[in-house]
Amino acid sequence: MKWILDLSFRYKLPLWGAILIIMTQLTVSGTLIINSYDELKEDVLISSEAMGYSLTTNLFPALLHDDIWRAYEIISTPIIRPVPGSNPVNAKNILVVDNELRVIVSAQPKSAPMLTAMRDLNPEYAELANRISQMNGRSSQDINLPNSKYYYYVTPISSGSTHLGTLIISHPKYVFWPRFTHIVGHALWAGSIILAILLPFNWYWGWRMALPLVQLTERMGEIKRKWPADLDPEVYAHRDELGRLFEAYTRMLGDLMDMHELEKKMVQSDRLAALGQLAAGIAHEINNPLSGMLTAIDTLKCYNEIDPHTMKTVALIERGLIQIKDTVGTLLVDAKINSRKLAPQDIEDVLTLITPLTRKKALHVGWHNCIDDEVPLPATPVRQILINLLLNAVHAASPLGTVAFDIGITNNQLQLSVVNDGKILSDEQIAHLFEPFSRLGESGHGLGLWVTYQIVLQLGGNIGVKRELNNRMHFTVSIPIGGVA
Amino acid sequence: MYPFGNNCKKNNINALPHGNLHINLINNFNKLRLILILLLFLPTLVWAEDEIQPLRFGITPVITHDQNELIADWREYLQKKLKRPVEFVLRDSYRETIDLIKRKKIDFAWVSDYPYVYLEKMRAAKLLVIPLYHGRPYYASYLIVPSSDRNTKSLLQLKGKIFAYADPYSNSGYLVPRYQLQQAGEDPSHFFRKTFYTWGHEKIVNSVAQGLADGGMLDSFVWDTLASIQPELTNQTRIVAKSVEFGFPPIVVRSGMNTADTIAMQNALLGMAKDQEGRALLTRLNLSGFAPGNEKLYEVVRKMMHAMGDL
Numbered sequence: 054m055k056w057i058l059d060l061s062f063r064y065k066l067p068l069w070g071a072i073l074i075i076m077t078q079l080t081v082s083g084t085l086i087i088n089s090y091d092e093l094k095e096d097v098l099i100s101s102e103a104m105g106y107s108l109t110t111n112l113f114p115a116l117l118h119d120d121i122w123r124a125y126e127i128i129s130t131p132i133i134r135p136v137p138g139s140n141p142v143n144a145k146n147i148l149v150v151d152n153e154l155r156v157i158v159s160a161q162p163k164s165a166p167m168l169t170a171m172r173d174l175n176p177e178y179a180e181l182a183n184r185i186s187q188m189n190g191r192s193s194q195d196i197n198l199p200n201s202k203y204y205y206y207v208t209p210i211s212s213g214s215t216h217l218g219t220l221i222i223s224h225p226k227y228v229f230w231p232r233f234t235h236i237v238g239h240a241l242w243a244g245s246i247i248l249a250i251l252l253p254f255n256w257y258w259g260w261r262m263a264l265p266l267v268q269l270t271e272r273m274g275e276i277k278r279k280w281p282a283d284l285d286p287e288v289y290a291h292r293d294e295l296g297r298l299f300e301a302y303t304r305m306l307g308d309l310m311d312m313h314e315l316e317k318k319m320v321q322s323d324r325l326a327a328l329g330q331l332a333a334g335i336a337h338e339i340n341n342p343l344s345g346m347l348t349a350i351d352t353l354k355c356y357n358e359i360d361p362h363t364m365k366t367v368a369l370i371e372r373g374l375i376q377i378k379d380t381v382g383t384l385l386v387d388a389k390i391n392s393r394k395l396a397p398q399d400i401e402d403v404l405t406l407i408t409p410l411t412r413k414k415a416l417h418v419g420w421h422n423c424i425d426d427e428v429p430l431p432a433t434p435v436r437q438i439l440i441n442l443l444l445n446a447v448h449a450a451s452p453l454g455t456v457a458f459d460i461g462i463t464n465n466q467l468q469l470s471v472v473n474d475g476k477i478l479s480d481e482q483i484a485h486l487f488e489p490f491s492r493l494g495e496s497g498h499g500l501g502l503w504v505t506y507q508i509v510l511q512l513g514g515n516i517g518v519k520r521e522l523n524n525r526m527h528f529t530v531s532i533p534i535g536g537v538a
Numbered sequence: 539m540y541p542f543g544n545n546c547k548k549n550n551i552n553a554l555p556h557g558n559l560h561i562n563l564i565n566n567f568n569k570l571r572l573i574l575i576l577l578l579f580l581p582t583l584v585w586a587e588d589e590i591q592p593l594r595f596g597i598t599p600v601i602t603h604d605q606n607e608l609i610a611d612w613r614e615y616l617q618k619k620l621k622r623p624v625e626f627v628l629r630d631s632y633r634e635t636i637d638l639i640k641r642k643k644i645d646f647a648w649v650s651d652y653p654y655v656y657l658e659k660m661r662a663a664k665l666l667v668i669p670l671y672h673g674r675p676y677y678a679s680y681l682i683v684p685s686s687d688r689n690t691k692s693l694l695q696l697k698g699k700i701f702a703y704a705d706p707y708s709n710s711g712y713l714v715p716r717y718q719l720q721q722a723g724e725d726p727s728h729f730f731r732k733t734f735y736t737w738g739h740e741k742i743v744n745s746v747a748q749g750l751a752d753g754g755m756l757d758s759f760v761w762d763t764l765a766s767i768q769p770e771l772t773n774q775t776r777i778v779a780k781s782v783e784f785g786f787p788p789i790v791v792r793s794g795m796n797t798a799d800t801i802a803m804q805n806a807l808l809g810m811a812k813d814q815e816g817r818a819l820l821t822r823l824n825l826s827g828f829a830p831g832n833e834k835l836y837e838v839v840r841k842m843m844h845a846m847g848d849l
Contacts, residue, residue, distance in 0.1 A: 120735070158750070
């Protein structure tokens, strides 16, 4: 039984519905059938009584005049010419016996010859004769012999105190059976039609009710493995409990995804912050001896007695040290240098700067500058951000591709976005995009985005990247105006 | 259409003047009969205004009253020939017809041999014409038993059995068996265990076929006619013996009837075989015509009645 309870609602709902419908149908039909059975049985008795009464009324004068033929005509008519349909009693035999229980006349004279003692006819009639002799002969009675195939209806033929004999009508016990089966057939037929209408309807309804639940269950089961696909809004568009459950699920899923994003970002920020600290620490540690070494080389170069060969080596060391210094210097991003405020012209300058490159690749550049006044943000780091992002975009864009730039102030924040087509980054690449030496491009040392990230961070802003649906990379930066938050 | 056919159902339906014919024939039977009798009487009333008395023709169970349509047609034919109203009076037993003749309530009657001889003896009626069956004015009495009875070869073997009589005033169905028993030295009143009347020859065949009676005697004309139209009924019976021939049940005229009307009726009946309409009616009656009467044909019956002490 348990497996039935464990069935999917898809099957359980229609199944329960079907069971209920069939049970109801059976109960209703059964009651009607039992009722009609009783009524038919009752009808037969009533009809037997009516037939007995009408026959004895006619038989009395015939018997009084010993008119056997007349009596025979009276009792044989219902058997020879039964009125179809109107009378449920399909009498098998009708017998008239005298007061000594001898046959006066029978509707089937061959099986019950005249003047034969009723007891000699057959054991059933003998038993019947016993019953009749026990009756007071005044009232009619139905006699049901246990092992007989027939019902007997016994009516005395009398008028006043004159008692001429007894009329015995016998009919098969199940004379109403054909009519009963007819009624049962009708009931079954009607029942089948009702079931044929209700069951498919119920099946559809149950399936339709279960479908949203099933989909919801499937989606929720997927959550641990992957983000489930959106629910089909067509599946359930009503505002009842189920509809609200759908809404709650969608809301919960959204919250979960946001939280997941946030978590990812936090992990990334933490990592980048740790990296920044590490880089800055190392850079400082390197910078101190480096400065010493460069000073020593400067001092050394002041001496003229160094032979050219050694001089060449010193110069080599010096160039190496300077390169180290540049690299370390790049790692030590400092956005807090004093700088003038950002002016609209600064942004246009960047456009001028990248224009030769975009021309070279025949890129379509979408430029949308909404800054028309000075912005209280340091111009240099912001320019640095713009240059880095735009150069990256131009590099990544495919020839004849598109680069779009948008800058403006919204909610007291400087908002800028850079979109380019062309090379698309993988999730893995995006996850490590802002780390130093990420080396996404064929050229460069991979510090551009690291630096950009550090600058944005130091300005108290946010930088984000996402893949657009139409295969474009979209960088967004927002920086609060009015100092570091 | 034969005079003794068991097709009253059809006739009743046809005879009904207005079309409301829903089924229960058994219950409607009496009603139908009433309507029919009223129809028969209707012209009488019309003519009564002109002071012309109808000729009244009694019909006994020799020809069954179920053949209402045939009788109506016959009546119409006679009215046309006689140019005056004719009224048919139907009675179930010979006794009633005998009474009607004696009381001069009817002028003519088709009766069995027994009533005729009796009425003639009483000077209440005279022979008018004798029907011809297969061209001869004779018939006999058949002794029949159920076809399942293979042993019975004579009436005497039915001792202690149940016997069906047609009518206490029937020749073939009552007088003949009793006379035969008496001639054999038996007492007809106690020879059989039980007897009953069926009030009609056709019903003798029925009662024997159904096994209600072990035997019966009846008009050969009835049995032969039934055998041709209802063989499934007569096949259930077997003819054991045929009696000598008697004069065919005649049509009589009551005594005191005026000569002109008597001759007119006699001529009308004798002339039936001469015109087409009359021949068609005769065919339906299963007769070939009518012949002028000869009382001598009924000598045998008269002798039997004497022997039985009925005259």
